[in-house]
Amino acid sequence: MKYEVDQHGFYGDFGGAFIPEILFPNIRELRDNYLGIMESASFQEEFNALLKHYAGRPSPLYYAERLSERYGTRIYLKREDLNHTGSHKLNNVIGQILIAQRLGKKRIIAETGAGQHGVATATVCARMGLPCIVYMGEKDVERQAPNVKRMHMLGAEVRPVLSGSRTLKDATNEAIRDWIQHVDDTYYVIGSVVGPHPYPDMVARLQAVISAEMKEQLPAATGRDYPDSIIACVGGGSNAAGAYYHYLDHPGVALIAAEAAGYGVHSGKTAATSFIGSKGVLHASMTLLMQDADGQVTEPHSISAGLDYPGIGPLHAHLITTGRLKSFPVTDKEAVRAAYELSRLEGIIPALETAHALAVLEKHSFSPDEVVVINLSGRGDKDLETFSQFNESNGGHG
Amino acid sequence: MDNKKLCIFLTAGFPHLASMPGMIRTLDQEGVDYIEIGMPYSDPLADGLTIQHTSKVALENGMKMDLLFAQLMEIRDEVSIPLIYMGYLNPVLKYGVEKFIGKAKEAGIRGCILPDLPMELYLAQYRDLFKRHGLGMNFLVSPGTSEERIRLADELSDQYLYIISQNTITGTPKQARQAEGDFYDRLHAMHLTSEKLIGFGIADKEGVERAYHHADGAIIGSAFLKAIDGSDDPVKAARDFIRAVKPS
Ligand SMILES: Cc1ncc(COP(=O)(O)O)c(C=O)c1O
Numbered sequence: 208m209k210y211e212v213d214q215h216g217f218y219g220d221f222g223g224a225f226i227p228e229i230l231f232p233n234i235r236e237l238r239d240n241y242l243g244i245m246e247s248a249s250f251q252e253e254f255n256a257l258l259k260h261y262a263g264r265p266s267p268l269y270y271a272e273r274l275s276e277r278y279g280t281r282i283y284l285k286r287e288d289l290n291h292t293g294s295h296k297l298n299n300v301i302g303q304i305l306i307a308q309r310l311g312k313k314r315i316i317a318e319t320g321a322g323q324h325g326v327a328t329a330t331v332c333a334r335m336g337l338p339c340i341v342y343m344g345e346k347d348v349e350r351q352a353p354n355v356k357r358m359h360m361l362g363a364e365v366r367p368v369l370s371g372s373r374t375l376k377d378a379t380n381e382a383i384r385d386w387i388q389h390v391d392d393t394y395y396v397i398g399s400v401v402g403p404h405p406y407p408d409m410v411a412r413l414q415a416v417i418s419a420e421m422k423e424q425l426p427a428a429t430g431r432d433y434p435d436s437i438i439a440c441v442g443g444g445s446n447a448a449g450a451y452y453h454y455l456d457h458p459g460v461a462l463i464a465a466e467a468a469g470y471g472v473h474s475g476k477t478a479a480t481s482f483i484g485s486k487g488v489l490h491a492s493m494t495l496l497m498q499d500a501d502g503q504v505t506e507p508h509s510i511s512a513g514l515d516y517p518g519i520g521p522l523h524a525h526l527i528t529t530g531r532l533k534s535f536p537v538t539d540k541e542a543v544r545a546a547y548e549l550s551r552l553e554g555i556i557p558a559l560e561t562a563h564a565l566a567v568l569e570k571h572s573f574s575p576d577e578v579v580v581i582n583l584s585g586r587g588d589k590d591l592e593t594f595s596q597f598n599e600s601n602g603g604h605g
Numbered sequence: 606m607d608n609k610k611l612c613i614f615l616t617a618g619f620p621h622l623a624s625m626p627g628m629i630r631t632l633d634q635e636g637v638d639y640i641e642i643g644m645p646y647s648d649p650l651a652d653g654l655t656i657q658h659t660s661k662v663a664l665e666n667g668m669k670m671d672l673l674f675a676q677l678m679e680i681r682d683e684v685s686i687p688l689i690y691m692g693y694l695n696p697v698l699k700y701g702v703e704k705f706i707g708k709a710k711e712a713g714i715r716g717c718i719l720p721d722l723p724m725e726l727y728l729a730q731y732r733d734l735f736k737r738h739g740l741g742m743n744f745l746v747s748p749g750t751s752e753e754r755i756r757l758a759d760e761l762s763d764q765y766l767y768i769i770s771q772n773t774i775t776g777t778p779k780q781a782r783q784a785e786g787d788f789y790d791r792l793h794a795m796h797l798t799s800e801k802l803i804g805f806g807i808a809d810k811e812g813v814e815r816a817y818h819h820a821d822g823a824i825i826g827s828a829f830l831k832a833i834d835g836s837d838d839p840v841k842a843a844r845d846f847i848r849a850v851k852p853s
Binding site: 223224225226227228229231232370371376380383384387388389390391485486487488489490491498500501502503504505 | 646648652694700726744746750751772774
């Protein structure tokens with residue numbers, strides 16, 4: 208595979224493990240064992256059974272007839288919103304918790320932005336009887352309040368993070384600090400294809416079930432096992448990585464990303480990393496990140512907590528810089544508009560993150576016979592408050 | 606305790622933008638043996654609340670890499686105390702590693718500590734460059750570090766081996782004395798060649814004496830920064846602090 212991680216954990220110029228020495232034993236343990244565990248029969252059996260009976264997979268590949276009509280092309284939605292807990296995040300968490308158990312870890316920590324990864328982690332920890340601590344920026348605790356309540360109900364401890372921009376980046380810093388202080392018993396479940404090697408590769412492989420299912424589902428609908436284009440939103444990039452995974456080396460499939468542009472790419476209030484970012488180290492990975500001239504990480508903005516992050520995963524940095532992946536910036540406003548459109552046309556309320564992927568339909572035209580798969584990464588229940596507030600202050604969409 | 610070393614970590618630009626030169630002079634006069642010059646970073650993920658706070662204040666004050674070097678140039682001919690640059694990797698990468706090395710040398714810095722630069726990457730990509738320009742590098746080891754890696758860190762460190770006495774972030778008070786003692790015994794038995802300084806969580810004279818007993822010296826960061834934080838006269842607060850912690 209051309210886009211596979213190399214033996215040092217790099218995708219081209221991006222990746223690696225820029226970790227403090229204290230974390231080295233844990234990272235080495237994971238690096239030396241993740242592939243063996245994931246390929247073992249016991250893992251495969253348990254993982255697949257949980258995906259099927261607990262998560263409810265495979266998720267449907269749904270032909271969105273009215274949306275297709277509106278945009279004059281053939282649009283299929285990969286319904287990760289119907290996955291248990293309401294997003295793709297659960298796929299990764301089930302896998303990582305099974306790995307953590309096989310490594311003998313007794314305490315689970317996670318970071319979360321939108322709260323979907325936190326809810327997924329709290330869910331699997333409840334199912335497995337493991338203690339769970341979730342770090343969440345204080346700003347996100349407020350704007351994703353329903354997910355905080357869910358985590359509490361599931362028995363997890365949510366620790367609000369007060370540093371920096373009080374969002375996903377800072378929650379990740381705090382989770383890493385926790386990990387440094389509990390290296391012996393703690394497993395850190397990272398929620399996206401970010402962080403030190405082997406996390407980006409491990410999370411991509413666990414999310415690859417999304418494109419594996421697409422390959423199974425597409426022939427019945429379209430007569431062939433690949434689409435012309437796949438569109439996904441990119442925060443860290445896990446739902447996108449999963450949706451692209453089995454097509455990375457397939458030149459007939461155009462890969463398209465949506466990044467959160469906030470108020471606009473050059474507004475100073477944005478999270479469109481690949482447009483204004485540059486190469487550097489963020490969360491122990493060499494990647495593209497938003498930084499100032501002095502190498503200080505700059506604070507991102509997005510209406511969507513899950514995309515409000517000043518970096519992208521190293522795989523995506525590699526895909527974008529090599530031209531394999533085309534990215535579009537989508538503003539807060541465009542995303543909210545797209546969310547209302549999907550709700551009114553298809554009766555599906557998408558997550559704010561996912562709405563960014565839907566907004567690409569306005570920015571790029573597809574021909575009538577093209578097959579376009581949009582990865583519908585999550586459902587929008589958590590965002591109702593934000594949608595209605597934004598809608599009121601912007602004159603309405605309905 | 607003449608042969609033992611006291612090392613103080615400070616954050617450049619804290620508490621005031623121009624504090625560092627005066628602080629270095631004072632620490633030199635008080636007989637401190639090494640100063641770690643901390644370049645503030647927006648995302649100090651191996652640091653506790655104190656250094657998160659000092660870093661934030663220093664960045665808000667306007668500390669930048671060029672200014673850090675300029676401030677060191679001011680006093681370069683006056684002070685002889687060895688200066689060690691300590692900071693996260695990203696600002697160094699952004700500045701340009703080669704340019705960084707040149708400026709650091711010019712400003713009188715002897716060596717560096719970049720906690721998120723792994724030893725393998727240093728060896729593969731940067732060691733020759735640092736050696737060629739005569740700028741040192743130093744690495745941290747902790748109780749979880751394998752013997753093989755401790756030996757590598759010993760070999761690669763030019764000024765001292767930074768011993769973290771427990772698995773923690775900076776500024777956390779010490780807990781398990783026994784496990785700590787075992788770690789020092791293990792290090793002792795390895796007959797390492799580098800000077801060994803113990804850091805993270807040392808806050809008072811007792812802690813310094815214990816480090817002197819087990820190793821070649823002590824590093825104090827958070828406790829020192831706390832002592833000067835909020836003081837009307839940070840230089841005096843620094844002097845008082847050193848006099849209180851330094852064994853006679
Ligand atoms: C529904 C949904 N989609 C997308 C994302 C963005 O993450 P990633 O880029 O890793 O898929 C999130 C993150 O919270 C999310 O909750």
